[in-house]
Amino acid sequence: MQNQELLDSIKRSAKQDRFKGQDYYMIDDLLTDEQKIARDAVREFVRGEISPIIEDCYERAIYPRHLIKGLAELGAFGPSLPEKYGCAGTDETTYGLMMQELERGDSGIRSAASVQGSLVMYPIYRFGSEEQRMKYLPKLAAGEFIGCFGLTEPDHGSNPAGMITNIKEDGDHYILNGAKMWITNSPIADVAVVWAKDEEGVIRGLIVDMDTPGVSAPEIHGKLSLRASITGELVFEDARIPKANLLPNVKGLKGPLSCLTKARYGIAWGALGAAMDCYESALRYSLEREQFGKPIAGFQLTQKKLAEMITEITKAQLLLWRLGGLMDAGKATPAQVSMAKRNNVAMALDIAREARQIHGGMGITNEYPCMRHMMNLETVLTYEGTHDIHLLITGMDVTGLNAFK
Template sequence: MALNPYDLYDVRSLLTEEERAVQDTVARFTDERVLPIIGECFEQGRFPTELIPEIASLGLLGSSLPEQYGCAGLNAVSYGLICQELERGDSGIRSFVSVQSSLCMYPIYAYGTEEQRQRWLPGMARGEIIGCFGLTEPHGGSDPANMKTHARRDGGDWVLNGAKMWITNGNLADIAIVWAQTDDGIQGFVVEKGMPGFAAQEIKHKMSLRASVTSALYFDNVRVPEANRLPNVKGLKGPLGCLTQARYGITWGPIGSAIACLDEALRYSKERILFGRPVAATQAAQLKLADMARRITAAQLISLQLGRLKDAGRMQPTQVSLAKWNNVRMAIDIARESRDLLGGAGITVEHCAIRHALNLESVITYEGTETVHQLVVGRELTGINAF
């Protein structure tokens, strides 16, 4: 029997029946609803908000959180498969779900009160309340400890001042999970759209993640009630804990991008005739295609084992860093090679390779740059912090 070119080691056979059902459901959604429109959305610089109700109805928002909050209660591997199939469509779609689930719903669940969970999580699971995550600042990037945004106590409220940058979902969001310096360390606040002094400005002229909303957030004496402070965490471990959740999903997402690019390159190279034979009949093309399959296989096995560790409660941040580093680098290299195999056709949005290649330029940067994750692994190996 011929092997599946996108799953040479039959990783799917290692999934449970429920995990396979989740993957199949999201794959159908991507095939039927995302792929027909996403090239045009990318070209227009538009996030397809019309898909939000369907994404929510499939249980993809906060999918790993308990059912008591209107969520699906799925395991970590299922969440990873959701990310993989969504990013097979586009990184922007997966980013929307990642931010809503891992960066907004998760901190409310993990660091908030039961009242806060009941207030926001069910509506977020239904897609009625959209969130964004405010950590990165204009000058900060990879150094979140150098945070300038601050909040001071004023009676029963907090007064928030500062700015955040490169915020996915910013202009879509009804609430923002904002991290700020206080006299008692870094704390998280739920800032609501319409609070006086809070403004979001969409970032235009992007060449990457064009089918995604990216914004800057500004806080000018924004008065936030104590009821909107996340009380159960202080310090950088709060936002970094959220990033670990999001990075886990990102280790899976680029596998989808890479599979989409390999699929396109395979089909095109079999159809394209040069010098009297298909491009796929040349050694140069087969070497490239074989290398793509090798790297995808390695990434699949890494993410599956990472998911099993997460479900067992044994996942460590360094393991996430290694997987994010390996898998995003794998995907961006495959996207570029696929674009090359397509020749001139590869530069148009009628094909997916250039879109994925451009998107992955953001994915390899956000949630920790490749260099940061390399240094995290280096620190683990040596015991020496080289940051």
């Protein structure tokens, strides 16, 4: 639905967004002016454009596609890529802060920006030819094109190396066959970055124009999480892809995995945003809600919850600030990013659940954001490497032993 009348009526009836953000350890002092300006611009966008409509979009499982133009104007698509391609050329902390604010609005909206920037634009930039970059990146940055990323298959999720989607050479084309599952934005995408095995069994990346005959993207319905995001399949039936659309500069699983490292970094920041929103809502509610003659914030058990929440949020902020620096210095390892993704998403999910409890019965309604964040975070815990897979990555990193199989 892109029904402007409906959106306007939702906006009119919307509650006020009172989010301020938390900074218990004065981490703002460590940020540059540019970083703070970018964060605050996204915060304003969320306040003005996302908060007023998100509960309704979530309830009705509507992807608010009209936001794409505004997100592009904010520079939310591939912010850290060079200006030459229509991007902002920011540092990695700025990118992270933008994802934090977007997910404070909703994980589904942050997912759309993550996929576009980290999983579609980044591989085209990093592994594509200059011609491919110039053809696709400016349009993706401007939101004129919507992109999606096809790695997961119906029978190969945590183990993408087992993929069966494949390409066979045919003159100046490849013939692409196979299916991808759980693909964010595929039903509305103009272009897909698809990972498939060549005739030698080597994983290659292709840029697939979605109007290619033999390519379809049926929508997946019935999601109880990430409902303000659109998810689908990708089905390839003898689709003829020009050889010029092969990403020339990468072979093997390291191609998709390096995109995932970039996206997981953004997720680690995003999850923090969701946690901050839940904490702040719980703190405010607990100060306003009275039981037994006093605000529930005055009870020790409520304070235990709130104190632990702000402690975990502060630890996550410090971890991300350092990780951002490592990313900029080109020193961050994929295992460090895994640790941050796993820690922060689990932390956010715990906070969403505790915050929901503090809101009592009201916590299960869409008057407050905690339940929506909680439901969303169930997806975030699973996608881009599940909670347990990231644990195995850390385990392998510290022991040198592979416990995957």
